[in-house]
Amino acid sequence: HLPRMRTPTAMIVGLVLCPCGLVLTFTGTLAPNWRQVSRVPDQPLDFILEQGIWDMCQELQSTHSRLCGQKDELGYFQQLPVRVARGLMPTSLVLSLLGLVVASLGVRCWQKEPRHWLAGVSGLVLLVSGLLSLLPASWYTQELWALPAAPGGTLAVGYSLVLSYLGSCLMILGGLALTLSFHRCCKE
DSSP states (O other): OOOOOOOOHHHHHHHHHHHHHHHHHHHHHHSSOSEEEESOTTSOTTEEEEEOSSOEEEEETTTTEEEEOOOOOSOGGGSHHHHHHHHHHHHHHHHHHHHHHHHHHHSOSSSSSOOHHHHHHHHHHHHHHHHHHHHHHHHHHHHTTTSOOOTTOEEEEOHHHHHHHHHHHHHHHHHHHHHTHHHHHHHO
């Protein structure tokens, strides 16, 4: 009777980091707060405009009244970094799901030995997924102050952008960890 092999640490790390990265990236993609515009002239002092890649919301902080679906009068949604984010963020999410399905088949959960080559392939898919979400988040950050906003307003990074960054990094690290499975595959 052969002793059962333990699941390699790198695979466990990948399977912990990647779902966390997926949740953060998903939240960052959907939440309308990639950028905040505050201190807009002719608006109350506590007025904040939150701009995401799908929606814009305005909020009065004193009353917590929030109204989404704001009109894009300045052409914010037509800007290239926003349009690229609209394409790459959902693509990244779909690839993440695909990578996690492949990972669950490769990492030993219900079988005696892990399938190292399958776990390695899932790592590559998840690594690419992380890069696909890191690219628009980085570009948006680079163009944050160049994107159209109300003149005289103060611009700040929104939490959705931060979550997208964190999710991308976790996905890349988890993907790299799973990619280490190829090493075991090559040894055999």
